[in-house]
Amino acid sequence: MSAGNSPIVWNELMEIIIQPTADAATDIAARIIARLLRGKPDAVLGLATGSTPLRLYRKLIAMDLDWSRVTTFNLDEYIGLPREHPQSYHSFMWENLFRHINIAADHIHIPDGNAADIPDFCACYEQQIANVGGIDLQVLGIGTDGHIGFNEPTSSLASRTRIKTLTGQTRLDNARFFGSERDVPHHVITMGIGTIMEARQNLLLAFGPNKARAIAEAVEGPITSINPASILQMHPVVKVCLDEPAASDLQRADYYRWVYAHKPDWQAY
Ligand code: PGA
Numbered sequence: 001m002s003a004g005n006s007p008i009v010w011n012e013l014m015e016i017i018i019q020p021t022a023d024a025a026t027d028i029a030a031r032i033i034a035r036l037l038r039g040k041p042d043a044v045l046g047l048a049t050g051s052t053p054l055r056l057y058r059k060l061i062a063m064d065l066d067w068s069r070v071t072t073f074n075l076d077e078y079i080g081l082p083r084e085h086p087q088s089y090h091s092f093m094w095e096n097l098f099r100h101i102n103i104a105a106d107h108i109h110i111p112d113g114n115a116a117d118i119p120d121f122c123a124c125y126e127q128q129i130a131n132v133g134g135i136d137l138q139v140l141g142i143g144t145d146g147h148i149g150f151n152e153p154t155s156s157l158a159s160r161t162r163i164k165t166l167t168g169q170t171r172l173d174n175a176r177f178f179g180s181e182r183d184v185p186h187h188v189i190t191m192g193i194g195t196i197m198e199a200r201q202n203l204l205l206a207f208g209p210n211k212a213r214a215i216a217e218a219v220e221g222p223i224t225s226i227n228p229a230s231i232l233q234m235h236p237v238v239k240v241c242l243d244e245p246a247a248s249d250l251q252r253a254d255y256y257r258w259v260y261a262h263k264p265d266w267q268a269y
Helices: 022-039 054-062 089-096 118-131 168-178 193-197 209-220 228-234 253-261
Strands: 013-019 044-047 071-074 076-078 137-140 162-165 187-190 202-206 237-243
Touching: 013 022, 013 253, 022 054, 022 137, 022 202, 022 237, 054 089, 071 118, 076 089, 118 162, 118 187, 193 228, 202 209, 202 228, 209 228, 209 237
Parallel strands: 013 237, 044 071, 044 137, 137 202, 202 237
Antiparallel strands: 076 187, 162 187
């Protein structure tokens, strides 16, 4: 067996990594990203928001990596929230990652939820991703309804960056950040599923029992737009980092654990 030509990406299709805790699963995700940034200092990262990646960002900050040549693209943003609003994803990213690292401000891309012409903005966002050669690694969370980015169930599996309307479930899930469901915006800009599928590597994190059903459907169910994350079964390089509760509905969890425990040394993270 050989690692091939690339020190960064291996073709393993979907790899399910189950760890006892969210902290242990996040340690692995952080090591995967650190290895990418050390091997490719001008890497292009796709980033996510929400509660899931918070621990990942804290670990990356503590690793003291060099971000000076890294470029980032965020998955999504609420439409109509002022950029400075504490729940905007702009605020989230600066508060939880960007202000702690040596990234160049002009290398950061977050959808502009206040763009005057949103379709035009979305087309430009796609072009900006293409202009830097595409995304090397995309960090993903998953919604309880299986969404990735804000691609809600029945999103086209070929969709590009665009405006989406949030489902009642997602607005309910996110009400905890806003104080009340009423204050959660209805509309968002999100990278499309087609956009996410073009990233060279996807790194999906999910923790807690409320993600178990969405994860089981995404990993072991049919590929269907009802669970948008299920399209990742078609992606050449996906790692799914789970804690035990998020893995609790998987039929083949023991197999995934065995595979991970017996990885050859050159594949270890
Ligand atoms: P969460 O959200 O990390 O806050 O659970 C995940 C998502 O909606 O993608």
